Amino acid sequence: MLNFTAPPPLSLYVHIPWCVRKCPYCDFNSHAARGAVPEQEYVDALLRDLEQDLPRVWGRTVHSIFIGGGTPSLFSPESIERLLSGLRARLPLDQDIEITLEANPGTVELERFEGFRAAGVNRLSIGVQSFEPEKLKALGRIHGREEALRAAEAARAAGFDNFNLDLMFGLPQQSVEQALADIRTAIGLEPAHLSVYQLTIELNTLFHARPPALPDDDSTWEMQNRLQAELAAAGYRQYEISAYAKAGYECRHNLNYWKFGDYLGIGAGAHAKITDTGAITRLWKLKQPNDYLRSAGTPAGIGGEDKLTREIIVTEFMMNALRITAGIPSRLFAERTGLPISVVARPLEQAERRGLITWDMESLRPTDTGFRYLNNLVELF
Numbered sequence: 001m002l003n004f005t006a007p008p009p010l011s012l013y014v015h016i017p018w019c020v021r022k023c024p025y026c027d028f029n030s031h032a033a034r035g036a037v038p039e040q041e042y043v044d045a046l047l048r049d050l051e052q053d054l055p056r057v058w059g060r061t062v063h064s065i066f067i068g069g070g071t072p073s074l075f076s077p078e079s080i081e082r083l084l085s086g087l088r089a090r091l092p093l094d095q096d097i098e099i100t101l102e103a104n105p106g107t108v109e110l111e112r113f114e115g116f117r118a119a120g121v122n123r124l125s126i127g128v129q130s131f132e133p134e135k136l137k138a139l140g141r142i143h144g145r146e147e148a149l150r151a152a153e154a155a156r157a158a159g160f161d162n163f164n165l166d167l168m169f170g171l172p173q174q175s176v177e178q179a180l181a182d183i184r185t186a187i188g189l190e191p192a193h194l195s196v197y198q199l200t201i202e203l204n205t206l207f208h209a210r211p212p213a214l215p216d217d218d219s220t221w222e223m224q225n226r227l228q229a230e231l232a233a234a235g236y237r238q239y240e241i242s243a244y245a246k247a248g249y250e251c252r253h254n255l256n257y258w259k260f261g262d263y264l265g266i267g268a269g270a271h272a273k274i275t276d277t278g279a280i281t282r283l284w285k286l287k288q289p290n291d292y293l294r295s296a297g298t299p300a301g302i303g304g305e306d307k308l309t310r311e312i313i314v315t316e317f318m319m320n321a322l323r324i325t326a327g328i329p330s331r332l333f334a335e336r337t338g339l340p341i342s343v344v345a346r347p348l349e350q351a352e353r354r355g356l357i358t359w360d361m362e363s364l365r366p367t368d369t370g371f372r373y374l375n376n377l378v379e380l381f
């Protein structure tokens with residue numbers, strides 16, 4: 001039996017599973033839309049799905065919503081408005097809730113952004129990836145450099161002072177200078193937040209079947225170090241492996257994942273983690289959009305459900321918490337896992353001896369070395 005003093009903060013993830021086209025590097029649950037997307041039906045399904053989950057979180061307030069995908073910006077502002085009104089009617093939302101929506105630059109125009117804002121979205125996350133035409137082509141993106149620039153400008157013009165740009169580096173045949181040029185262009189657009197991911201080759205993607213020529217490890221290492229320096233000089237603090245923000249603009253929704261908070265997940269393939277008396281449950285929804293549409297809100301719409309074992313709880317807590325550069329208060333371990341921190345006394349001592357973490361009763365933090373060799377550090381747990 002796990003021992004919780006209070007349930008952790010609660011977020012809500014909403015998955016929209018369609019894109020204009022499937023990118024060759026992407027292993028998200030996203031599907032090229034053939035013809036019109038069934039927006040109305042899908043919003044209805046999402047609300048039914050939420051209703052079925054509600055008894056798991058009675059009385060708890062939601063402090064962030066993330067509408068991700070796929071490409072949520074494919075949906076009309078009217079559909080997003082109907083979705084958010086439906087959520088408001090069913091769930092207590094925090095007064096200053098963060099509501100993020102992911103957008104693809106190939107699917108935006110100013111009016112659309114204004115509509116999302118009027119619907120209650122207060123943070124946009126724009127998938128730019130690169131500003132270089134040749135790289136965008138290699139990545140199979142549906143937009144060019146100009147649209148990427150315009151999307152950021154439209155976000156600002158629509159009143160979003162809080163927007164994020166997603167960038168990737170280590171792209172096919174990318175030089176260090178090209179990666180830096182992308183970062184400088186992004187910084188020039190003055191987003192409040194930047195997510196910068198190294199391109200990884202994922203199973204079940206076109207890039208896995210036909211791998212492109214990627215820069216070698218030394219180059220990607222140099223890219224990473226130099227773009228970090230560039231971002232720091234421009235006032236973006238790295239607060240997680242891939243996340244950089246101006247002070248006060250850290251993404252609350254993602255921080256909740258990394259601090260092992262709770263979240264509901266509605267939509268095709270969405271995952272949830274819920275802390276209840278004495279246990280942590282993970283559940284997920286059917287992955288295929290058509291199956292989901294048919295069965296959302298009924299027991300058949302649940303893809304599966306697990307009670308997490310103590311071992312998994314400890315590993316997942318560490319895997320997430322150690323991603324946060326600033327570290328965490330040590331008491332968070334007991335609060336979120338329901339276990340005393342003494343259960344990890346041995347690996348904590350080992351990690352400390354190897355110079356990978358610093359910790360005491362107040363705080364627990366990866367050192368620079370620990371952060372660099374995060375996989376080795378997490379393995380200890």
Ligand SMILES: C[S@@+](CC[C@H](N)C(=O)[O-])C[C@H]1O[C@@H](n2cnc3c(N)ncnc32)[C@H](O)[C@@H]1O
Nearest residue numbers: 025026069070102103104127166197198199200
């Ligand atoms: C769901 S997508 C963002 C929104 C929208 N679908 C788009 O692509 O414009 C989330 C982000 O994950 C990153 N990503 C996806 N696949 C990746 C991979 N194989 N390696 C590194 N980053 C990846 C991209 O930066 C992408 O913008």
Ligand code: SF4
Nearest residue numbers: 019022023026030070
């Ligand atoms: S990267 Fe974004 S746009 Fe491309 S397939 Fe994945 S979710 Fe869709």
